[in-house]
Amino acid sequence: MIRRPETERQKIIDEFLDWLDAHRHNLPVNASTWTFQLVEKRTVAEQELVTLGKYNAQKARSIPFYKPYTKIFKF
Amino acid sequence: MDYLLLYSNCVLVKGANRATICDLQKGDIYPVPKLLADLFQEDRALDLALLKEQVQDETASWLLQLIDTLVASQLAFYCNRQERKRFPALHTEWLFPAHVSHCILDSATGRLDYFTESFIAQLGKLCCNFLQLRFFGTPAITHLEHILRLIKDAQIKSVEILVPWNAAYENAHTYAKWINEYKKISSLICWGAPSTHVVIPGVEAMGYLLYTGEQINTATHCGIINQGLFSTNITTYTESLHFNSCLNRKISIDVQGNIKNCPSMTDSFGHITDTSLSEALNKPGFKRYWHITKDQIAVCKDCEFRHVCTDCRAYLEDPEDACSKPLKCGYDPYTGEWEEWSQHPMKQKAIAYYF
Amino acid sequence: MIAIQSHSDEASTDDVIDWLLYLGADRIKRLNGNVSLNKETLRINNDSGHSSLFGELQAYWYRRGYFTLDIPDTGNPYPAVTTYFEKEYEYYTNGTAHFLSKQHSINSFCDNHTNKITNLVEAARAGLLIPDTLITADVKEIKAFAALYPRIITKAIAHNRIAATIDSDTYINIAVDTAIFDRDMIDALSAEQHFLPAVFQEYLEKKYELRIFYFHGRLYSMAIFSQLNEATRIDFRKHDRETPNRCVPYQLPDDLENKLRSFMQRIAMNSGSIDMVVTPSDDYVFLEVNPVGQLQWLSGNCNYPVEREIAKFLLHDQETGNRTTENHR
Numbered sequence: 001m002i003r004r005p006e007t008e009r010q011k012i013i014d015e016f017l018d019w020l021d022a023h024r025h026n027l028p029v030n031a032s033t034w035t036f037q038l039v040e041k042r043t044v045a046e047q048e049l050v051t052l053g054k055y056n057a058q059k060a061r062s063i064p065f066y067k068p069y070t071k072i073f074k075f
Numbered sequence: 076m077d078y079l080l081l082y083s084n085c086v087l088v089k090g091a092n093r094a095t096i097c098d099l100q101k102g103d104i105y106p107v108p109k110l111l112a113d114l115f116q117e118d119r120a121l122d123l124a125l126l127k128e129q130v131q132d133e134t135a136s137w138l139l140q141l142i143d144t145l146v147a148s149q150l151a152f153y154c155n156r157q158e159r160k161r162f163p164a165l166h167t168e169w170l171f172p173a174h175v176s177h178c179i180l181d182s183a184t185g186r187l188d189y190f191t192e193s194f195i196a197q198l199g200k201l202c203c204n205f206l207q208l209r210f211f212g213t214p215a216i217t218h219l220e221h222i223l224r225l226i227k228d229a230q231i232k233s234v235e236i237l238v239p240w241n242a243a244y245e246n247a248h249t250y251a252k253w254i255n256e257y258k259k260i261s262s263l264i265c266w267g268a269p270s271t272h273v274v275i276p277g278v279e280a281m282g283y284l285l286y287t288g289e290q291i292n293t294a295t296h297c298g299i300i301n302q303g304l305f306s307t308n309i310t311t312y313t314e315s316l317h318f319n320s321c322l323n324r325k326i327s328i329d330v331q332g333n334i335k336n337c338p339s340m341t342d343s344f345g346h347i348t349d350t351s352l353s354e355a356l357n358k359p360g361f362k363r364y365w366h367i368t369k370d371q372i373a374v375c376k377d378c379e380f381r382h383v384c385t386d387c388r389a390y391l392e393d394p395e396d397a398c399s400k401p402l403k404c405g406y407d408p409y410t411g412e413w414e415e416w417s418q419h420p421m422k423q424k425a426i427a428y429y430f
Numbered sequence: 431m432i433a434i435q436s437h438s439d440e441a442s443t444d445d446v447i448d449w450l451l452y453l454g455a456d457r458i459k460r461l462n463g464n465v466s467l468n469k470e471t472l473r474i475n476n477d478s479g480h481s482s483l484f485g486e487l488q489a490y491w492y493r494r495g496y497f498t499l500d501i502p503d504t505g506n507p508y509p510a511v512t513t514y515f516e517k518e519y520e521y522y523t524n525g526t527a528h529f530l531s532k533q534h535s536i537n538s539f540c541d542n543h544t545n546k547i548t549n550l551v552e553a554a555r556a557g558l559l560i561p562d563t564l565i566t567a568d569v570k571e572i573k574a575f576a577a578l579y580p581r582i583i584t585k586a587i588a589h590n591r592i593a594a595t596i597d598s599d600t601y602i603n604i605a606v607d608t609a610i611f612d613r614d615m616i617d618a619l620s621a622e623q624h625f626l627p628a629v630f631q632e633y634l635e636k637k638y639e640l641r642i643f644y645f646h647g648r649l650y651s652m653a654i655f656s657q658l659n660e661a662t663r664i665d666f667r668k669h670d671r672e673t674p675n676r677c678v679p680y681q682l683p684d685d686l687e688n689k690l691r692s693f694m695q696r697i698a699m700n701s702g703s704i705d706m707v708v709t710p711s712d713d714y715v716f717l718e719v720n721p722v723g724q725l726q727w728l729s730g731n732c733n734y735p736v737e738r739e740i741a742k743f744l745l746h747d748q749e750t751g752n753r754t755t756e757n758h759r
Contacts, residue, residue: 004600012600012602013602016602024623025623025624025625026624026625026626027625027626028625028626028627028628029566029567029572029619029625029626029627029628030584030606030609030611030615030629031625032615032618033584033606033607033610033611033615034604034605034606035604035605035607036594036602036603036604036605037602037603038596038600038602038603039593039600039601039602039603041600041601048258049438049439050258050259051227051228052230052232053228053229054230054447054451055230055443055444055447056438056462057438057439057440057443057444057460058438058439059438059439059441059444060439061258061278061279062232062233062258062259062261063232063233063281064233064261064262064279064280064281065176065177065205065233066306066308066310066311067306067308067310067311067314067320068304068306069177069179069205069207069235070207070209070297071298071299071300071301071321071385071387071403072237072291072296073264073266073287073289073291073296073299074289074299074301074303082655082676082678083678083679084676084678084731084732084733100674100676100677100731101674149655149658149676152655157712160681161680161682161683162678162679162680162681163680163681165678165679165733166679166732166733166734166735167733168733168735170733170735170737172448172451172452172738173448173452174452202448202451202452204448309731309733
């Protein structure tokens with residue numbers, strides 16, 4: 001999906017902050033330590049994931065071997 | 076404070092001329108003078124009171140400065156006598172659950188016709204999840220994509236591919252397409268390219284595309300030892316303590332289809348058309364090099380890089396001696412100098428023997 | 431059947447399966463994410479029990495994920511009926527998790543319900559030191575508490591993330607992390623206002639922090655030198671990617687190991703990751719236990735055979751398991 005423009009993102013955050021300020025006394029007494037960020041979900045398409053057959057696993061990224069396989073040219 | 080203690084994943088490796096501290100957590104190597112290295116008890120703890128007693132004047136202040144650098148680099152910390160026993164040395168067992176850890180397949184023609192689902196199942200039985208495909212001839216796009224599709228849903232975790240650089244493939248953006256589409260490619264190396272450069276840097280050592288100007292058209296190009304090939308991590312370190320750092324748990328099929336420990340070696344343990352990988356692996360002699368550690372190899376045993384380095388038993392300085400130094404290593408641990416191995420006068424006889 | 435409940439992208443599960451395959455396990459079933467019980471059957475009686483989920487169960491490992499019962503939307507005009515279904519079947523999913531926890535098993539979905547407050551109480555009863563802790567909304571109490579210590583911190587009681595939905599694909603992620611509750615924040619509170627309660631604790635100066643993986647009586651401990659990096663001084667989970675904290679094997683004193691074992695028995699959790707602090711005066715202070723903590727971080731940095739030992743446990747290969755554990759000490 002396409003990310004919202006920055007102004008619109010800021011508007012959502014401002015509205016949230018206003019709500020937080022108006023209701024501070026109805027929130028937990030430590031709410032001043034909360035941190036937050038606006039998240040726009042980007043669903044990873046199934047085919048983007050790496051499948052490990054017999055592990056029944058689907059990973060965002062697979063893993064490299066831990067050492068050079070061969071020493072065939074100079075790095 | 077009583078001691079300067081090295082963090083247990085920062086290991087001291089002493090060589091003939093100097094030592095290194097290998098930071099196995101962060102992957103860095105720090106050379107240290109032998110004088111300092113020798114002060115560590117059990118290669119880990121430096122008794123600060125003893126240091127002040129034994130070393131005088133300028134040497135003492137120089138050493139104290141070095142010690143401060145070790146602390147600032149987060150390689151060591153100060154601790155007292157009680158704390159020291161709370162920080163045990165790193166457990167040195169090699170923890171890698173595989174009968175075969177990696178497999179190398181060579182092709183002169185650009186074809187690997189035995190690479191089928193049942194071949195992948197054979198690898199699966201050996202718990203082999205890491206592959207390298209080395210093409211010395213250009214594979215047809217359909218053929219390589221067929222192989223990559225087989226790998227896609229298999230247990231294989233990653234594959235490194237070496238192919239000859241081809242202008243038509245480049246123009247059709249084939250290499251970048253492979254990297255984008257087949258997420259199990261750890262690196263794709265195109266040799267014989269017009270220039271040497273990283274095309275796609277990848278993320279965390281996956282999806283890396285490199286062009287190199289070098290000509291890598293036979294397995295005889297293998298066996299190079301240099302600093303770019305060091306790997307500074309716990310798995311490599313612990314493996315090197317107990318096993319050969321190149322040949323352990325390796326299986327290969329050479330350009331003729333012979334199943335070998337390494338494609339550059341002469342011993343064959345059967346042909347892929349009539350022998351399974353497990354059969355070859357269990358034949359006497361297949362694993363004969365697996366237990367030759369760096370501590371048994373001439374010159375390497377005196378090298379401060381021996382536990383982060385690879386090895387080679389296919390090309391040796393003295394072809395008659397199984398524990399001889401790798402031919403293609405230009406480092407001299409007695410002087411601390413790197414030289415071009417192929418120019419070295421001592422190596423000319425062996426070069427004539429192999430090539 | 432060796433049954434594993436996890437997520438499809440959970441790396442430690444892959445690592446344990448690597449060991450299971452290496453050690454010769456042939457029947458492994460891994461369920462991922464949300465597992466529906468609609469089509470499953472649970473049989474329990476005095477002789478044995480059986481769940482159709484896993485057939486003949488050799489061992490069970492709960493790592494991640496949960497059981498659900500999908501309640502069809504019938505356009506029901508009586509919401510109380512739907513509410514009844516939800517409550518009713520929650521007891522079924524929890525009961526199934528309990529049944530599995532009584533097999534040869536590691537963890538259970540029920541462990542997710544572990545309570546930090548309960549655990550502090552039980553840790554103290556097991557003889558462990560705990561930080562002075564205050565749970566209140568009373569501003570006067572907070573001010574009096576803050577006056578006792580140079581600094582105080584605050585953290586969540588149980589849940590440290592809120593996803594405040596904006597629309598179907600946008601939300602505000604609110605993090606309730608461990609944070610310093612400083613003088614300005616305290617001064618800003620008015621005693622006349624009525625807040626909701628929160629947790630406050632004395633701030634502990636740290637020589638280093640400990641992450642201890644407990645697993646059926648065995649303990650694997652790691653020291654984290656979080657003080658070296660400013661970003662992680664309060665909460666070591668806030669990792670600084672450039673300079674990761676130095677993490678090394680640690681050997682706990684025997685009496686402390688015994689107290690931790692006794693604590694884990696008290697809270698009836700057979701595996702978990704325990705967080706502790708070592709203070710500059712060498713006191714060991716218990717902070718919390720997490721039933722499904724990160725494993726690769728600990729085993730990878732300390733070279734502990736944790737994943738192999740889990741695999742051996744699942745294979746009922748415990749004799750060798752114990753021997754290996756002793757060897758590495």
